[in-house]
Amino acid sequence: MEISGHTQMLCLIGSPVGHSGSPAMYNYSFRKLGLDYAYLAFDIKEEEAPEAVRSLKLLNVKGFNVTMPCKTAVCHCCDELSQAAGLIGAVNTVVNVNGRWIGHNTDGLGWVQSCRDSGVEVRGKKMAIAGSGGAATAIAVTSALEGIRELSVFARKDSFYDNAEATVEKIHNHIPGCTVHLYDLDEEGRLYEEIGKSDIFTNATRVGMKPMDGQSLIRDTKVFRKGLVVSDVVYNPRTTKLLADAQAAGCKTVPGVGMLLWQGVEAFRLYTGLDMPVEEVRERYFA
């Protein structure tokens, strides 16, 4: 489909964006479904986010995705937030509804859908999760909204620890069906004990990603048992040391690339009301 005077624009903002696979994934899906949309990426620094959001409104774009470091700044520029985005305090998808910006966070739902895609339902389960940054917060809040029974959050006592405390408090106050505890990630014995009582263990830290590739938070692999699901948010490399060790011990594993795919599928649905051609997109861009 050729770009015309009627073509509607969507885009990604953040910095850097040059490496992003989103323009290819969305433009392929628009072409495949015959939708008259085009998707671009714009390098926008955090302090430029409010001006960028105002400009996109003036241009009446259909919606936009937000990546680091703008996710929190753009949250403050939305006219309305989904429940998940409000609790997470960050948006990755903003939709133009009659000239109003509605902010969503599909990262956590992407993780939940990725688990479902691997045959793992989170409702009613107990999960131990390591991390308290953007990915960890989105997963903790959304899994609680999706009915997870109990969360044991393990956070390092670094600059993200305040965020861990705030997230645990928000879940405790706003999602009463989920029991949530916070532990110091350096308490290795407690981590193994909680994983032993959990259905799912998720690494939502940067450990496993360059320059920490080849590292895993789980040094004693005896903690892995059949029946435990192990998921990792890190998608580069596709198979982290954590996932390789868990697979070797017979655990079911959910790789981070699934979260990346499904957060896009959820955003596509918010923009268009349609299903992305998931299998073609997976084969082309996520194999």
Ligand code: NAD
């Ligand atoms: P962030 O900077 O917001 O948070 C980083 C987290 O890692 C913090 O909790 C920090 O305490 C922890 N951390 C860093 N170094 C650590 C170490 N040595 N030991 C223990 N903990 C450590 O980052 P983020 O946006 O949450 O991203 C985290 C990871 O998730 C990255 O690898 C990112 O690529 C990945 N990610 C994946 C997806 C996906 O769709 N699969 C989406 C978002 C992020």
